[in-house]
Amino acid sequence: MGNNKSVFTEEELQDYEELTYLTRKEIILAWKRWEDLVGRSGAVNKSARFPEDIIQEMPELKYNPFRTRITYVFSSARDGLIGFDDFLDLLSVMSDKAPLQLKAFYAFHIFDYNGDHMLDDEDLEYVIDSLTGQEKLLPEEKKQLVDKLLKEVDLDGGGISQEEFKHLLTKCPDFIHSFRFSV
Incomplete structure (x- = not known):
């Protein structure tokens, strides 16, 4: 896990913690899930965006009748693509701690x-x-x-x-x- 942690600067982790309902550990785990979904080779660039259908393959979304709408709503540009920040927003809203x-x-x-x-x-x-x-x-x-x-x-x-x-x-x-x- 120390390997994944180096992907983020201390400031990035603090920002993500402040802007989401996720803990530092959950943010690092989210990055691992992101890498697994989009492929490790393309995931190093945190600003890269990937087709929504890749995210729709998550077990939590795969059979959800609203999966297309969910990824559309969480796509910040509403362009059929999801970035890591969009993915974190999705995980944050779906967390137990979100009001x-x-x-x-x-x-x-x-x-x-x-x-x-x-x-x-x-x-x-x-x-x-x-x-x-x-x-x-x-x-x-x-x-x-x-x-x-x-x-x-x-x-x-x-x-x-x-x-x-x-x-x-x-x-x-x-x-x-x-x-x-x-x-």
Whole structure:
């Protein structure tokens, strides 16, 4: 492990610790995972960016129906590429130490497929399709489910806002435990 530690300067490690919910040890372990994912030869350059599909091969994401959206949201340039800093952000948000508010912020953006800062019927249909996979609902079943979700959560009739979404998640104690994985 001393070998991996030399990749970072003391200042870089301190910065990463201050900017994430990760410990120094987790940051070094994250680098090892990064190297394993992108290949040791290309990973020495910490600013290099790699295709999102490489990151989607992580065991924690590989079978997640939202893996494409997750890597898209954590790609700082939204260009189909992920850098080490993006990877650290992902691991930080998914850590046990990240607060509910931060997890809710990212979950909201993962579900906001059309990027209009509201979860509307279009977004909810994508979420339902992602969750049901091969077992697609009939259009009328999907509409009924979307309408019920909007009726229950959308307080002002304009779509589910970030605040309404956060409020919903405070009533879902399992969310914070399921929206996570370890370094």
